Amino acid sequence: MDIEGFRKAGYQAIDRICDYYYSLQNKPVVPRVEPGYLQQHIPNTAPEKGEKWDVIADDYQKLILPGITHWQHPSWFAYFPTGGSFEAILGDLYATSTPTPGFNWFSGPACSELEAIVMDWITKLFDLDGVFLNSSGIGGGCLQVTASDSALISIVAARSTYMRSHPDVKMEELVIYTTTQTHSLGLKAGLVLGLAVRSLEVTASDCYSLRGHTLRAALEEDLARGRRPFILIATVGTTSSGAIDNLPEIHEVVKDHPSLWVHVDAAWAGVVLSCPEYRAACHLDEINSFANSFCTNFHKWGLVNFDASALWVRDRNRLTEALDITPPYLRTKQSGTGVIEFRNWHLGLGRRFRSLKLWFMLRGFGVEGFQKHIRHSVAMNQAFIKLVNASERFTIVTPPSFALTVLRIEPRAEKLSPEDLNSLNKLFYSKVEERKDIAVTHTILNGTYCIRFCTGSPHTTHAHIEQAFNLLSQTAKEAEEAFLSTK
16 A cells, blocks of 8 residues: 555545444444354455455455444443543554654654653643652653553552562562452452462442551551561442542551552542542542552543553652663663653553543543543433432442442342342343343442443433433343242
8 A cells, every 4th residue: 555545545444434433323332243253254364465455444344343342332331431532543543653662762752752741731630749740750650551551560669669678578478458349450460470469358338448447457467477568459439339448548557557559540430530529539638648659541431542541650760660671772862861761661661652642632622621521421320320219120239439330120029138139130131231232231249249330431411321221121120020930
């Protein structure tokens, strides 16, 4: 393909992307395909000779698009949203048009400098403490792939910091603290690093939030046994229920255990810090006071297409001391002059030019537009909550969190055991899962089987919320009738 061929193909691609978004709400949310469908249509070897672009582009429409799960669909309420905006799409297009590995300033000056600037924009947008600014020269922020990467990097930095200050401690004595509601990223980090992980119990009575007394008791117990807890992964907005760990109480405990690194994982909920009215609920003051690292994903609720995980650290030296490997061939005349070398802020060497799509999105929406998006999603969830509260069939399991509601069927007229209620809700979810016109997910909260309903698509309206509630209600009625007929 030459330049003019690319120009023609690019026009066609943009037209087809626009047509896709015009028709999005008329598509099934979940594709009507089965595992292995694509193997029936694509040869098992690459072509010997190049094919015409029109054929390739048409095959995307015919073969790939029918197998796409539409996370931007207005009736997508599963997991968490996967963000996107036309501004961010164009940012990725421009970024990939000028490939650069971005491992140091010389390899891409604009890449390094824009990332530092944009992360400072977001620091101010969220009202994070000035120590988290790249311009502070103390802490700073950078873009990672996912929250799992951000957590892993923070754990590596925390381990390095702890081992330097406790040189006699053995690696096998180290312990990562999570809770029973922490994302699986904690356990995976333990597997990757070969470290023990202890999940601290959280309860329904505390709305699945980690309390200070639980943390203190675990620390005292482990230290007495010769184990060395060195990091706690606290959460603002857990995956299952949107729970927020009690950072004020945790702060009091950490005062007595200053060697404990606290990483705050706000992968989903962190973007609500853009709205002043939600900052207290997220314990922003405590994040600013004592969190060693903080993470949120713009590719979830933040209008930026995957991937774009934002990580901040209070002390950048803790990262670079753990991760800085600079062989002679990476040294340039800019090395050591104060420019940020972001390769030392993550596990890999090269890094994508992610900041461009964030820059485009933030400029296109502005602070007001971004806040409007967040508030719209919360309002959509409030509309759903109102419908659930008026229902005779559903009950909300735990207090809703921003744009997430956890509910289940609990028939008012029937006295069912906890086991039967779980069985009923499993049946309900299995019937919902069969549908292609809505997507929700399930979870289990301390043995209670629940359904998660999360808003976040900018395309969702009140009409979509009402339609979703009616679909869930009808499916719940069918499940309840089928279940009770067997009793």
